Amino acid sequence: MRSFALTLMMLCATASPAAAQAPVFSAEQVERGKASYIQRCGMCHGENLDDGDFGGAPLRGSWFRDHWGAGSVASLFSYVQTTMPPDNPGGLNDTTYTDILTYILQRNGYAAGRDEMKSDEKAMEAMSLQK
């Protein structure tokens, strides 16, 4: 009986991997990300993240929250990496994408801390964007 309950618990745990942790990133990383963002994304998405040209969608505020706020950092990362910038998807290295992401997160009110965000899919899956 006991092992049955244990198996059930383990099944539940694998069925719904918990995205429980808040995003982890550092202030220095945000600064690096900002510089890359301005260079690689700003012309379309705007210096203010919602005032770009060339049809870039807003990257902050309620638009961002509605699109990404229920998911994990990993889903945002994989979207950005596979589609952005539109003329060169996947063209930046993982560290640069990650840094840019932390800048976007910081501008959406997520708090920077001590540790850097690593370009690691598993770690990103564990970071929830739910507030």
Ligand code: HEC
């Ligand atoms: C040439 C213009 C252009 C550049 C450069 C560009 N984007 Fe985009 N981006 C777009 C457009 C257009 C969309 C809307 C795509 C759609 O809705 O299918 C978009 C959508 C997005 C979205 C989804 C927004 C949402 O919630 O609807 C994210 C996130 C994003 N871009 C991030 C980035 C990042 C990060 C960079 C820099 C590495 C970047 N983009 C560079 C034009 C651009």
